[in-house]
Amino acid sequence: MYPASLSKLMDELSRLPGIGPKSAQRIALFMVKRGPQDAQRLAEALLAAAANTKRCRECFSLSEEDLCGVCANAGRDHSVICVVEEPRDVLAFERGMSFRGLYHVLGGVISPMDGIGPEQLHLGELLNRLRGDTVKEVILATSSTIEGEATATYLAKLIAPAGVNISRLATGVPVGGDLDYVDEVTLSRALDGRYRVT
Amino acid sequence: MNVVTLQVEGFRNIEAADLLFQTRNLLVGPNGAGKTSIAEAVAVALNGRSFRTFDLAMLLRRGADYWRTVATVNQEDNSTHRIAISATSQQRERVKLDDRNVRITQLATDFPVVTFIPEDRDLVVGLPGIRREYLDSILARSDPSVYRLLSRAAKILKQRRNLIRSNNPDIVTLDIFDEELASASILISDARENLLGYLQGVVEEFNQRITGRSEEVCFRYLRSWKNDPLSDLKASRSYDFRTGSTSVGFHRDDFIIELNGLPAKSTASQGQIRSLAIALRVGSAQVLQNNIGEPPLLILDDVFAEFDRSRAARLVTAIGQYQTIATNTEHVDIMDDWSVYEISGGRIVSH
Numbered sequence: 001m002y003p004a005s006l007s008k009l010m011d012e013l014s015r016l017p018g019i020g021p022k023s024a025q026r027i028a029l030f031m032v033k034r035g036p037q038d039a040q041r042l043a044e045a046l047l048a049a050a051a052n053t054k055r056c057r058e059c060f061s062l063s064e065e066d067l068c069g070v071c072a073n074a075g076r077d078h079s080v081i082c083v084v085e086e087p088r089d090v091l092a093f094e095r096g097m098s099f100r101g102l103y104h105v106l107g108g109v110i111s112p113m114d115g116i117g118p119e120q121l122h123l124g125e126l127l128n129r130l131r132g133d134t135v136k137e138v139i140l141a142t143s144s145t146i147e148g149e150a151t152a153t154y155l156a157k158l159i160a161p162a163g164v165n166i167s168r169l170a171t172g173v174p175v176g177g178d179l180d181y182v183d184e185v186t187l188s189r190a191l192d193g194r195y196r197v198t
Numbered sequence: 199m200n201v202v203t204l205q206v207e208g209f210r211n212i213e214a215a216d217l218l219f220q221t222r223n224l225l226v227g228p229n230g231a232g233k234t235s236i237a238e239a240v241a242v243a244l245n246g247r248s249f250r251t252f253d254l255a256m257l258l259r260r261g262a263d264y265w266r267t268v269a270t271v272n273q274e275d276n277s278t279h280r281i282a283i284s285a286t287s288q289q290r291e292r293v294k295l296d297d298r299n300v301r302i303t304q305l306a307t308d309f310p311v312v313t314f315i316p317e318d319r320d321l322v323v324g325l326p327g328i329r330r331e332y333l334d335s336i337l338a339r340s341d342p343s344v345y346r347l348l349s350r351a352a353k354i355l356k357q358r359r360n361l362i363r364s365n366n367p368d369i370v371t372l373d374i375f376d377e378e379l380a381s382a383s384i385l386i387s388d389a390r391e392n393l394l395g396y397l398q399g400v401v402e403e404f405n406q407r408i409t410g411r412s413e414e415v416c417f418r419y420l421r422s423w424k425n426d427p428l429s430d431l432k433a434s435r436s437y438d439f440r441t442g443s444t445s446v447g448f449h450r451d452d453f454i455i456e457l458n459g460l461p462a463k464s465t466a467s468q469g470q471i472r473s474l475a476i477a478l479r480v481g482s483a484q485v486l487q488n489n490i491g492e493p494p495l496l497i498l499d500d501v502f503a504e505f506d507r508s509r510a511a512r513l514v515t516a517i518g519q520y521q522t523i524a525t526n527t528e529h530v531d532i533m534d535d536w537s538v539y540e541i542s543g544g545r546i547v548s549h
Contacts, residue, residue, distance in 0.1 A: 110371055112361035117368045146353050146378070153374045184343040 006032060058129065060105040060122050062087045070094075070102060077101045079136040081129065083155060085109050085143065093141075101139075104129065109147040110154060118154060126155075130162040137165040144171050199309060199492045200272045200521050204243055208262035210235035211544035220537035225525045227541035233525040236541060237313075237497050240523055243267035244309040244495065246283055246293055246302035254291055263287070271309055274492055281305065307339050310494035312483040314501055318475045323463050326452035333390045333453070336482050340489035344389050351382035351448055363442045372435075379447050380428035386448040391419040393485070394453055400484050405477035407516040408509060414458050415474070422450035472504055480517055498524040507532065 002010070006028055014024035031039050055061070056068035063069065070076060070090070080101030084090060085108060093099045106121040129135060140155055142148035156166050172190030173182050182190070204217045211232045225233035234250075238257075242248050248257065258265050266284040273279065283302075285291040293302050320328045338345040358375040361367045394417040402415035423430040423446050430446045438445055455462040455474065462474055480496070487493045496517055502510045503526060511532045529538065540548045 110368075112357050112359075112364055112367070112371070112375075115360075115364070117361075117364070118371060119368070146350060146357065150357075150371065150374045150378065153377075154370060157370060183346065185346055 055105075059090075059103045060087075060107060060125070061090045061103055078134055080139065081126075081135055081137070082139040082141050083126065084141050085148065085151075089141065106142070106151070109142055109145075109151040111147045118158075121151075123155070123158060127158070127162065130159065130164055135164055137167060139167050139169065141169045199274065199495060201240060201244065201269055201495055201523075202272055202278075203268075203270045204240060205268040206236070206239045206243075206266070208259045208265040209239050209242075209257055209267065210259060212236065212239070213259065213262075213544060215239075215546055217539065217546070219521070219523065221521050222533070222536040223523045224530070224533055224536040224538045225523065225541055226527070226529055226538055228527060231541045232544040233541045234499055235544070236539070237499055237523055237525050239267050240269070240495070241311050241313055241497055243269035243281060243283060244271065245306045245311050246291060247306070249313045249315055249497070249499075254285060255287070258285070258287055279309075281309070307342075307490060308492075310339060310483075310486045310490055310492055311497060312479055312486065312494045313497040313499065314476055314479040315499045316501070316504065318479060319471050321475050321478050322455055322466065322471045326450075329453055330390075330449070330451060332478065332482070333393055336485055337389055337393055339486060341389075344386075347382060347385055347389075351379070351386055354378045354382060355444060355447065355449055358444055359442070362438050362444070376428060376431045379444070380426070380431060383423075383427045383446075383448040387419065387421050387451055390451070390453075394419055396485055397478075397481050401474075401477045401481040404480045404484075404516055405473055408473045408477060408513050409470070410508070410512055413470075414456075415477075416456040416459070418454045418456065420452045420454060422446050469509075473509070476501065476513065480520075483520060493520055496520045496522045498522060500525055500527075502526045502530050502533075
């Protein structure tokens with residue numbers, strides 16, 4: 001129905017996450033309509049991003065340099081490491097701008113269903129970072145899913161011998177949320193993690 | 199809760215049907231006429247799930263582009279609701295409650311339905327999984343926190359199974375999943391045992407009302423572990439590795455039904471088994487009513503064929519408080535005051 005090169009573009013686009021055949025068709029037709037200059041810019045941006053983005057050698061977050069902006073920043077608190085699942089979790093924390101420490105990206109969570117065990121995660125590298133006296137605290141910031149909790153428990157056991165403080169991200173009532181809409185499990189966790197006001 | 203009207207289109211062998219329900223409704227017709235399909239349509243219309251199949255794609259009438267059910271329901275608080283469910287061969291079910299999109303799982307707790315089918319004798323004589331499912335379906339609808347607990351436990355179990363079937367599984371990870379499975383299993387078995395305590399008296403009473411005889415009914419919950427599921431899980435590890443399964447946990451429990459002190463599974467007569475099975479279902483309706491505050495709708499598929507006249511009459515009296523939709527191949531004289539639909543070839547031929 002469409003010219004071969006256009007069909008090929010649609011086919012490639014529909015492999016992207018969140019893009020179905022309809023969206024692929026819309027994007028492809030849009031690009032063709034805009035002409036070769038726009039397409040050139042997009043193609044160059046795609047290539048450059050794919051070629052230049054690599055993993056930070058310390059924390060495995062995304063970076064263009066060997067060391068990412070956070071790890072290279074001497075102004076950050078190098079005594080605290082926040083352990084997260086994916087690079088996008090780093091971005092989530094950085095948007096908040098309240099965390100001044102460093103990160104460590106695991107590259108996933110333990111999930112036998114998906115064939116991911118501890119050996120697939122950047123765990124040895126984390127242990128290496130805990131050698132010496134620089135790091136005083138590790139914050140386990142994996143999700144509160146079954147897999148995230150299991151990974152946090154695993155990490156806690158693994159890190160314990162290193163003798164640093166280990167903490168877990170709190171779970172509870174979302175800010176601005178109505179108590180009425182919070183499920184019982186979350187509410188009972190929030191109760192467990194309550195803090196003193198006076 | 200009362201179903202007032204039902205519209206069905208493109209559903210099984212029913213091209214289109216419009217029904218107006220009373221408190222007691224009997225669907226009559228020869229085998230294959232479509233009476234069970236109408237009863238099934240009621241269950242799907244209210245809960246989005248069928249008692250005949252898990253795969254709702256099976257519901258689409260041959261040659262039809264879509265199926266659709268629309269039910270209007272009166273609840274205890276005198277509110278009226280309209281539930282519309284439709285699906286095409288390409289598109290999954292879409293549920294609208296009072297013209298708002300809702301999730302299909304929400305319906306089961308708001309509009310409780312209890313179904314009895316002839317296969318329910320397996321509650322008494324069948325495999326343990328059927329009895330667990332019976333308890334879990336009551337718990338899940340009664341208490342959202344148990345619903346979440348059950349789905350969480352099922353996920354832990356799936357992860358553990360994948361882990362023990364993988365090459366060279368990591369033992370620390372297995373420890374963690376075992377701890378999670380053990381604590382979830384304790385909570386689930388306690389909830390089930392607690393529910394059985396409630397059910398025992400209710401089922402005994404219904405059984406007595408149906409049979410007309412006083413029989414002692416006793417439930418005993420059987421855990422798949424002795425004192426502590428975690429230590430049993432660890433002890434059975436090498437066995438689990440060989441079989442690739444998990445031999446201890448909430449998914450291996452069962453309960454024994456005793457009738458007059460003897461296990462019903464191996465000693466009860468066919469008649470006793472049938473009465474017990476229906477008492478289990480009607481009993482669950484009463485427990486649901488207490489927990490949800492909404493009396494469930496009863497669907498009785500092909501029950502009266504198996505009962506003699508006096509038993510059938512007693513059953514009709516025993517379920518008096520619930521709106522009922524029953525199917526049968528012929529008219530039953532004790533059900534003279536019921537609203538009767540005659541069904542043939544997927545059509546309502548008289549009312």
